[in-house]
Amino acid sequence: MSSDGFLLPLRLFVGFRQLIDGVHAELAREGHPELRPLHGFVFQAIGRDGTTAVDLGKRLGVSKQAAGKTLDGLERLGYVERSTDPHDARRKLVRLTDRGVEVLTRSAQIFDELRAEWAARIGADRLDELERDLVTVTGAEAFRLDVPGWFGG
Amino acid sequence: MSSDGFLLPLRLFVGFRQLIDGVHAELAREGHPELRPLHGFVFQAIGRDGTTAVDLGKRLGVSKQAAGKTLDGLERLGYVERSTDPHDARRKLVRLTDRGVEVLTRSAQIFDELRAEWAARIGADRLDELERDLVTVTGAEAFRLDVPGWFGG
């Protein structure tokens, strides 16, 4: 029956990867070749309001240390900046720089474009259905950022 | 306008991850707690006929060294064994052990079961459609094993 059970996860992943690669190929073309798939999710988790390393770790399902390290990299690349919280000397607020916000904005646009391409290929209604079915099946589950460690380590 | 473009990749990934986690949770219960998501794909790439490190690397889209390292780990865990090729003293044939074949077999069964659960939830026809649409959109693309490096590194 139906099809081989191996196919489903494979196809889901290939779809995921193509979208992510599509966005990063375009971002690279627009002057952000250093960004990795990982970073896009970090940007989104930081959001326009900013966060702290601990909070970021919680949102992404990794340790505060791991979140801190990723932030270090992003800071070095100029996408993020840290400042001390005037109300709490322990906290360091993390904010996207203008460059960071730009990436966030462009990513959203490019994802929308890619989605539109998919819609053009299989039909907008089918794509909506696909997405809806996926939500039905997977439920409300948060995205975990520990992909490298999860998959391999 | 339909939905947020961010949702699509997220949902695809969550679906992928749930299936993979489902399989590995069950495998862990059945005596294979050391296996990582990565390994499942390696098992499948090795197949019942076996391969070599170089060939495995090609199939999975990683360097022969990376493939070799992964094989080292699997060998240490007793899922794989190497033997010299009688016709070519350079080659080392890699084969699944009985334990390895067992995992491969069970994985396929569990994937089928999980797929059946999905079918029960959204309908078998919808799931078939979903899979078909995914194939239409993503085309015939091979799975790359370099997920850790791809995502994060």
Place this chain on the structure above:
DNA sequence: TAAGATGGTCAACGTGGTTGTCCAAAACGT
């Protein structure tokens, strides 16, 4: 005020991937 919780950083370690280098064995070409 003393005790506890919280935010951040450093260090050590493990896994995975990459490139570069080397060697032995097979394949090839003249």
Place this chain on the structure above:
DNA sequence: ACGTTTTGGACAACCACGTTGACCATCTTA
């Protein structure tokens, strides 16, 4: 046949990311 590639494997160095454990400064709370 013999010298020259090519090929399979292994080793080393290096980078990215994840984890846990420890430590300190600061805020909270009893």
